[in-house]
Amino acid sequence: MIIPISEIASDTLHSLVEAFVLQEGTEYGEEDFSLAQKVNHVMLQLHNGDAVVQYSELHETVNIVTKDQLAHNQQAPNL
Template sequence: MDFIDDNNSPENDVKPPIAIELDRLSADVIDAVIEAFILREGTDYGVVEISLDKKKEQVLKQLNKKELHIVYDFNTDSVTVMTDRDWKKLPRSE
């Protein structure tokens, strides 16, 4: 009789995302992640157009203050920037 080994099911391979500390990344990588994040966010419909460099500056400040986090998701092999509030809502490993 064959048994199904539930320990090898895909659900057991799910890993929680991790926040990556800025000091673990080069300045070029941080810049690329920030730029990709800004460009993904779409068009700025504010009253005053803000330059990409200014937006990057603002995001970097928020990262340094821990208001934003660079997060790596093992399951999708992707990196994103998220707010501290959203980061705290994510499930953690036990």
Template sequence: MIVPHAELSDDALRGVIESFVLREGTNYGEREFSLEQKVAHVLHQLERGEARIVFDPASGSVDIVRDRGRSALRRDA
């Protein structure tokens, strides 16, 4: 189930984003970014529709996934 990021409180949204960027395996390449920079980057992707928050009711888990269709459209534009 897709959860519109704008419907979450600021604290809840930040918690979801922080959980996402702190997960082991999240790779930002060679350059080091602060937690604040990573959170801002993901928030920007959510605001531009390039990523979505997804809730899985079966497991009760929340994840952020890239919207591949929107990203491809933006690159082609």
């Protein structure tokens, strides 16, 4: 289920994005970026609609995914 960012309190959204960029494996290439820069980049993607906040009812988890990842996940067969 996609959760519109307008329905998430700004402090909660910021914390969610911060936790997302701190996850191991979140890389931005060879250039080093500060935590604030990474958070701003993801926030921009969310506000532009290039990424969404997705809630999994099955796993009771929240994640941030790109529109491309979302489309790919919806096309994948259920195993």
